[in-house]
Amino acid sequence: MIDRYTMTQVVSTGDFISISPSEFFYRNRQMAGFGNPTQAVYSTVRELVENSLDACEDAQKLPVIDVRIRRESSDIIQLSVSDNGTGIPEEHVPNAFGRIFYGSKYGMRQKRGTFGLGVTMAVLYGQLTTDSPVTVSTQMDEGHGLTYKIFIDVEKNEPIIESKHLSRRSGPGTDVSIRLNGDVRRAKSRIIEYLRMTAVSSPHARIILEFEDHDHLHFGGSSTTLPSPSLCTKPHPRGVDRELLRRLLADRGQKSLIEFLIDSFQQVGDRTARRFLRFMALDPKIRADSLTREDLSRLSNTLRRFDGFSRPDSRCLSPIGEFAFKEAVSAEFGVDVLTYAKQGPLEWEGHPLLIEGVIATDNGASQSEIPSLHRFANKVPLLYDASEGVLMKTLRKVTWSRYEVEKSKTVSLFVNVCSTRIPYIAAGKHSIASSTQIEDGALSLFRELGRQLGKSAVKSSQSKRNARRMREFTRSFKIIAKFSAELANRATPPSTVGLVKSLFEVDDHD
């Protein structure tokens, strides 16, 4: 009754088996954003571009990214993305493209990627649908370039190197090429929207999109300033769980308890550590790994709840920033940017959290009662599945009518959530799961932006009223001036506009 051949890696006899992460995502590719040919093209572009952006920022270079899409037949395309980033060390290329859950190490630092899933999924999808390997050409600062062709062994979750040879490149960087079954016609508008949004959140990047050989589109470059590099921080004590504590102890448990705490966590100096240990009635001088299991449980619980630790360090975050965000929204969307606001640095589960947003208006009556929402998480544009995400859910809680938006305007919101931990609902990274702290932060941000919008609407209607009054007054004043001049037998004054203006300026300062 059991189909032996649909099963893999039989760990032992009987009816149970263990499967590899590649096998899991091969079976459930829609969970990673590869559910159909339209999604697949979009996700491939996105994963490759985000990898390139991270690579360029690691190298502290202004990213220049080239996305090329060529159709080979009605449903087979060749998709290539090249960048001027750091390049990938030779020994890591096979695993970085041929093994799921293999990626560049990170500490507590804002990054675009979740972890080693996206690009490998694109490679896997290409392999499954076109039987072709991924082609990777990469060159680091020193040395020659290398070109690899790599398949994935799905059962083992391991790379298979099809070929590897030296290649010339004009400079450092990486070029990745994937053949896949994709629906470009339907994906095109999404890809363009995605790159336009990327140009908003990473305005220092220049991205060129080439469809076939003719259709070239340019995105970004509204800023030439690199975002300042974000710092790696230690974990915050309120973000600790038993697993992290176990690892820290394995690494440095031989230290004294107080040294262990100061060394392992951020926001724990000598004074704080002493206060904390007094509170827990533990001896600062005992070896950390001599604690009993019960003590460890208490330690982990108390670290999470003790309110004597300062908020998590937010220097590991890299927001877009007021100037760049406003400029980019205006440049890419051609709307009237009203204002920028941010909430934070806040905290959620020991991670720093910062939510920034821009509100803009455009002419044209809106069909909707709530503003249109453009979402980012750690600068990654989120285009799909908005309605289940925490941002849209929060947006609906705001009483927008209160802010007396002008009826003739459409309102747009651009919101970027930054944190060292973004709780994506699914591996495809389309929306953020609900969390009290993110919701509270977003709510405050929306209200702040709403108030600014309301003020500007009032100002704008006031200034319209004033302009009308001034126009009427100017007309009357001209007649009065002429009449008075005639009465007084004087020449009519050449212009009365200056007089009227000074009159209204006084009025403004009331």
Added chain:
Amino acid sequence: MIDRYTMTQVVSTGDFISISPSEFFYRNRQMAGFGNPTQAVYSTVRELVENSLDACEDAQKLPVIDVRIRRESSDIIQLSVSDNGTGIPEEHVPNAFGRIFYGSKYGMRQKRGTFGLGVTMAVLYGQLTTDSPVTVSTQMDEGHGLTYKIFIDVEKNEPIIESKHLSRRSGPGTDVSIRLNGDVRRAKSRIIEYLRMTAVSSPHARIILEFEDHDHLHFGGSSTTLPSPSLCTKPHPRGVDRELLRRLLADRGQKSLIEFLIDSFQQVGDRTARRFLRFMALDPKIRADSLTREDLSRLSNTLRRFDGFSRPDSRCLSPIGEFAFKEAVSAEFGVDVLTYAKQGPLEWEGHPLLIEGVIATDNGASQSEIPSLHRFANKVPLLYDASEGVLMKTLRKVTWSRYEVEKSKTVSLFVNVCSTRIPYIAAGKHSIASSTQIEDGALSLFRELGRQLGKSAVKSSQSKRNARRMREFTRSFKIIAKFSAELANRATPPSTVGLVKSLFEVDDHD
């Protein structure tokens, strides 16, 4: 700059690492439905109950499942689920609870679980939040019972057996107990809704929910008929991809091409295989594994597109069925069940697909223009994230006003999607991703149910009108009869009701 201790399993030096599936879901637990203490309680109940249901159905037994929730402190609970299923073979217990992506083998056959993720996630979440192992007591038909306490080694994705000893049970089955940080107060209503829905889709199961020691709730049992066991089928040729073909060839590539096709796939007999190979201009007698790479690519593409194969066998599906579905909806929700309809067996990507639904009404004016929707996938109730799912999206496309629903009624829809492949949006299994075939099937189903609803509304308003006419006529008729009797000097007839009725019956048959 890099935090060495937040990293795991460094595969090689440098800045890249490989992480285990446990590590991935430890970092991204919200993707599997364990994002916060409320979700975690709900997901734990759900994963354990679904495992139990599958185990009982495998044993062809009416499931008796006991769910017990006890609070130990304000936020720590003990959650246990016991069943009368097959029990778990001794050698598989550690991996089944201590290794992500380890699960019971399946061929192409409808199952509730995705694959070896859910229960292990519950164990992992319990371990992280309470530092406690899972306790598993299990007994198979023959032999003694065994009780295990198991932790997960997150870095290695391996079970750690804390203890193992013989234990007595009254009979075969499994009892799983997990200590976790959970918010029962907020999860309670969701758990109750989930079990009520489970009682609709699996009405042959009896489930008891115990909060503390007093509060007992009973669900299900509206049917005492076991669903007939679903069959394991071979893969359908239209569901083939290069990976599957590779595995099939590794297993039986030494056969002749025609034998290989007949043996490997369903719906491929001698005649179909010959026709197919003629179409491809391939010799039926060559060894299957002697095909060139190009031929294999062509073979895989052509298998997917050739229209000479019959539809996939649907005997591997196990729908709820008309009688059980209607009875259970009526028993659990106390609504007036109008009708049942189904679409299929249909096909999607080589998998059989069947969508069944029940439409019901209840008194009380509805606030919504569209019916309320209760969703199931392979009999698993889906409670969260409805709005991004394919069923809700499709429901919104139906013009419900066309079916002239009575204004005084609320309408409910219960829909169950059955397939050997359900494309869940996320690992938490809350909603189904969009797919043309599922959408088309659901749309036809909704329209069919809508028409039935419309007819019944017409009938009901006709029968109301008739009833009113009959009442008035009966009254008048009585007076006429009395009057005529007096006129004719006869005794008034004792009852005229029968006469009026026969009159209206004639009217009905017009």
